[in-house]
Amino acid sequence: MDTKDRQIIRALQRDGRMTNQDLAEAVNLSPSPCLRRVRNLEAKGVIQGYSAEVDPAAYGLAITVFVRIKLERHNEEDVQKFEKRVRLIDEVLECHVMTGAMDYQLRVLVPDLEAYENFIRNRIHPIGGIASIDTSFVYGTVKRTAVFPLSR
Amino acid sequence: MDTKDRQIIRALQRDGRMTNQDLAEAVNLSPSPCLRRVRNLEAKGVIQGYSAEVDPAAYGLAITVFVRIKLERHNEEDVQKFEKRVRLIDEVLECHVMTGAMDYQLRVLVPDLEAYENFIRNRIHPIGGIASIDTSFVYGTVKRTAVFPLSR
């Protein structure tokens, strides 16, 4: 992981579909060592995959919600159960374990408010063992980028 | 935006670099109409771009932080100033306007705790007009996907 690798990573975060030729030019390499570095980053798991960035509203998912959840108990069994169930819910795009007053923060995508109510009632509450839920809707997005800051 | 478009979108969210030929096969089209649909989704802004998914820790950014910020005043000028400044900060990958007790939630990536302290002192506080800051560090990630739920 040298400077060249970091350049490659940031270029592919900006445009994950750029051709290897363009990428090579952008980082001052010829195509073949450039491709070799990319494949290497993929094999080592530094680059975990590639994905299309899609406008959720245009797709029909107008509402983004951050849901913060606290469990009643934190024994191994209840924690495992919660995490396993959460992973299976398609509307949950992200779930992190957090410091602070709440245990988890979820990023959830739903078409409308009614769907959010159903999500909480039919997907979250049935898991059981939940002490409290705190919901914040996203009004607007000021910034959203996939490009990491240059580190050193 | 029909079923086929949604299939294409979800396939490209799973693997943004799959070849058009494979994509066409996955959605039961021949390559040329498939590519035409993709280009159309890009032109309409439904697909906003493509990006590499990178392991932050492997890149050297071990710490993910969600920062919730409340402003002192909400007049046009202070709000614009805050948002403009936040957009320029490389460590901030996301910033959303939120309902609830806090005004904004930021997703921030830094190499270590010291860098986070510097981030707050040198990047956030100097903006001014901030009433309160609430920090939650990410301990672990239970789920993270780019693939939207199928909407109807």
Added chain:
DNA sequence: CCCCTGATTGGCAGATTTTGCCAATTTATA
């Protein structure tokens, strides 16, 4: 200071993929 070793690079060529064009098919509308 030079040589040796291992790692990385650049160029080449065959295989694969993209992409614009046209005729044929399907879908929607009157």
Added chain:
DNA sequence: TATAAATTGGCAAAATCTGCCAATCAGGGG
């Protein structure tokens, strides 16, 4: 049902990918 519009599939030229080999570079030991 007839017509118009939109969408599709196939083809071929252009661009790209990717494995291989010789050349170059960086670092350590004598």
